[in-house]
Amino acid sequence: MTDKALGHVRVLDLTRVLAGPWCAQNLADMGAEVIKIERPGRGDDTRSWGPPYLRDQAGADTGEAAYYLAANRGKQSMTLDIATPEGQAVLRDLVRHCDVVLENYKVGQLKKYGLDYDSLRAVRPDLIYCSVTGFGQYGPYAARAGYDFIVQGMGGFMSITGEADALPGGGPQKAGIAISDLMTGMYAANAVLCALLHRDRTGQGQAIDLALLDVQVAMLANMNTCYLASGEAPVRWGNAHPNIVPYQTFAAADGHIIVAVGNDGQYRRLVELGGRPELADDPRFATNPARVRHRAQLVPLLAEMIRRRSKREWIELLEAGGVPCGPINGLDEVFADPQVQARGMLFEMPHPSAGRVRLVGSPLKMSATPPRYERPPPLLGEHTEGILSGLLGYRQDAIDALRDKGII
Template sequence: MSALPLSGIKVLDLTRVLAGPLSTQMLGDLGADVIKIERPGIGDDARAFGPPFLADAQGNQTNNNAFYLCANRNKRSVTVNIATIEGQQIIRELAKDCDVFVENYKVGDLKRYGLDYDSIRSLNPGVVYCSVTGFGQIGPYSARAGYDAIFQAMGGLMSVTGHMDGEPGAGPMKVGPSIVDYMTGMNTSIGILAALYHRKSNGGQGQHIDVCLLDSVIASLSHHAQIFLMNGTCPPRRGTWGNGGLPSGVFRCADGELMLVVGNDAQFARTCAVLGEPELANNPKFAKNNDRIVHVKEIMAIFAGLFLKNTVGYWLEKLEKAGIPCGPVNDFAQVFADEHVRSRRIEVKIKHPLDPSLSVIRNAITFSGTPIAEYRSPPRLGEHTDEVLNQIGYGADEIERLKNVKII
């Protein structure tokens, strides 16, 4: 078996909460040595975002919760107080031979400590230094802080998410998970990987990468935003209704709901046949997709009445046989019990000191030549402090002194 793709790459991770840690977790999954810097005694802010928390042997709540666990596997945790001179020196020593330096402090914060890009580059000219912020390194909002929901609102995502106007509960709606953090983490990973490739191809030249949540959410709006850029029209909220092929949306059945996407006219005709109303495909109001867009409320209402006549399982079987894209609306219990999901082994077990059989979600990428075969548990706070500092020349006595004065 070949080494993982990023074996030999060292990442110094000064990120907290979600977007930055998700990116560095990706790098760790791919084989990089990720050294996570945390505040002594407190750690990553995410450690407080619970419940649920893992408990110790005595049943006491720990700072290892679901929010932290989801984004910090395959890392080593080192506690350092970077507000102190000696703590800053530790970071500089670690940065001297790192390939990647990732941080998500407010713009300008790390300059006070001599840990900004220019300072680190003076020690390590080839460093790939990535700053992850809410609003970016430039612009009138650059100094602002923010969390995922703020960017869902400001970036336009909430304006196109939620029930349609005129329906009960209509209005802008937040997407359930912290989706902007996740997308920003992916953009951060892509940027870092591209910069590493550029460095390898250009004589070891490093650079500064600026990734922010606001840019990420706007870019993710894709065809919705492109509609506005083309004609100045803000797309309306459509609930679960599709934006292209119609009819598409969630339909209630006799015992639950299913999601249907009719992508073209041929699929529409087959769907009408499955529903027992083949003549609908010949109705001039519905025959072509552009016609169905004009008469969308009418055809959606007709389909809604037809789907109520039988169960989810019945319709899914008929639709799948006819080659119509569809699927059940699953909760998490149904997701992880699904035979296809289980065959993909998306849920993996790892050994954690507080839970020897902890379930986590594996990396979504699979490799034929360099498979990710092992996942190390998200580290306990400061678990690797002695190990890492010893590797850069700190002896046992000096490490003990730094602990006593709360530098580490």
């Protein structure tokens, strides 16, 4: 247990889809025991969000969607119908043995089952209860269902993402991943850790209220403060940067590269390596504020310069010259990258139906308590009987009765 940062913590995970499961998976990576509660017969919605599905050693689909695999390693799966009085009684028994409850039901839905924070802290007074919703537990939108795509729009993200309106393909664009879900999951994990530290000092549990919209607004970072400082709403710049030039993609002779010049010295080296040193001495381009003002004149000149060489030539040249740059990789190139491989960002582990499963590693690198990968994403209900008999001490006849009634 000493090499697991959260080896002393048990989490009851009532969440599904992405934000909540992402939080729970991060806690599991750090050693927490996570019990995922799923609906009998159906489970987490994302189990069926395919194709693609995980394949077994013969190449046949296992029925486990790749989407589900992304957010559920390290957990045990227990099926339980919490809409029934019997299921609610079992859940309360589980809460007595758990430090943390995670849930992402609509506001008020668990209260009618007697499974809200106030009800469950009567069962365990030091309970940490984390609720993840679209809009939070209060406010005029609290009753609304929250979806990542909608929140990306409402929270301002899509107003600054996408090609500039005046250019071909311009207009609002969502992120290629469910970014507000994922960031909410990360904020939720951080909040749970803070609550655990507070409980260690005081013995007190607490309720945590995470909202996708709050997170989406908060994560706009410097774009927020640029607006608050100037009173002018930022606009879409596509792959360019509103405050730094050149800091964008360029087309090389055989594909695209990213050039991310952060200061005037790097800019001078860029144009010198490209055979255009006069562009560093031109007063319109000599400093970053000047380059931002004269972006429309400079960028076409740089684009013509960069088109003369291949991606590989530019990357090698600019890296040697100390100019920040990089390729735009597909995922095949990402997982073949020697740096990604050296950092252990891809690993394999045994899987009960596929034999082996490839998963993406945690980015956390810790010397004393590194992430541990001990359980693959579980099959639906894989651990139900073991939890009931082992953790709760239920007799076999009681377990059989629950199964006969469809409660597990």
